[in-house]
Amino acid sequence: MTPLRQRMLHDMQIRNLAENTQKSYLQQVSSFARHFRRSPELLCPDEVRAWLIYLREERKLAPSSLGPTIGALRFLYRVTLKRDWSDEDFPLPKKPARLPVILSFDEVTAFFDAIPSLKHRAMLMTAYAAGLRISEVAHLKAIDIDSQRMVIRVNQGKNRKDRYVMLSPRLLEILRAYWHDAHPRDWLFPGDIPGRPITPSAIRLACNMARERSGIKKPITPHSLRHAFATHLLETGTDVRRIQLLMGHRSLSTTSRYLRIATSTVCATTSPFDLLPHPEPIPSPPAAPEYF
Incomplete structure (x- = not known):
């Protein structure tokens, strides 16, 4: 490990960045340095721009995929190397504004009915019932799982924050049935390796298999269930601020995007066209004369 890599790692550890973020940042900087075959200390903003152009034009990465690269380079040069570089030295492409596809209540029900494994059903029901991220x-x-207070404690979620979410009585029944069947000791959903939790890839695989069995054509991922959780809460009248706390969003603006996809709330609004007086009926054109 080079001294610069060690310094950057220590800087991230001091700031308590998530382990996945640390690994991602180190990989991004390593790829950047290998591309130019020089230490990042010897590179400048021109190389940063050239690297981003290469990733976009040659590697065909989507704008959203460049975020980790830019975050890693910003951390390296601004924090570890203490370079006085501006945001313009790390041009962030504008992401296209796309709305997620939301499952209806009936589709969520059909999806769960297509899961034969009690463990997988409990796992994916928990993702939806509490709006949890896959990790x-x-x-x-x-x-x-606190059945006395009817809450679920989420330890060290995104941004290293703990939070509590509701424990659905129906979910509690499912979790109790699963617990009596599997008797998990430490991790609620253990993985194949003893003493380790289930992996996100295993959760995605279980979700994809259930989607295929259900016959639902919409894309379904564990994060789709989280989107459905927030949207369904909003459509049934839950306050946006409360949804923010349940979702663990840092900014209210992140939660507010669900206002655009809560169709039963937004699209149920009366159009001003319906408030106009009914116009006089359009007279029918005169019938054409018959000549035969």
Whole structure:
């Protein structure tokens, strides 16, 4: 490990960045340095722009995929190397504004009905019933299910934050049935390796298999269930601020995007066209004369 890599790693550890973020940042900087075959200390903003152009034009990466690269380079040069570079030295492409595809209540029901495994059903039902991220589902422990207070404790979610979410009475029944069947000791959903939790890739695989069995054509991922959780809460009258707390969003603006996809709330608004007086009926044109 080079001294610069060690310094950057220490800087990230001091700031308590998530382990996945640390690994991603180191990989991004390593790829950047290998491309130019020089230490990042010897490179300048021109090389940063050339690298981003290469990733976009040659590697065909989507704008959203460049975020980790830019975050890693910003951290390296601004924090570790203490370069006085502006945001313009790390041009961030504008992401296209796309709305997620939302499952209806009936589709969520059909999806769950297509899951034969009790463990997979409990796992994916927990993702929807509590609006959890895939990593949060994977790292749940049995002691995080508090049936006395009817809450689920989420330990060290995104941005290293703990939070509580509601424990649905129906979900509690499912989790109790699963617990009596599997008797998990530490991790609520253990993986194939003893002592380790289930992996996110295993959760995605279970979700994809259930989608195929259900026959639903919409794309379904564990994050789709989280989107459905927030949208369904909003459509049934839950306050946006409360949804923000349940979702663990840092900014209210992140939660507010669900206002655009809560169709039963937004699209149920009366159009001003319906408030206009009914116009006089359009007279029918005169019938054409018959000549035969």
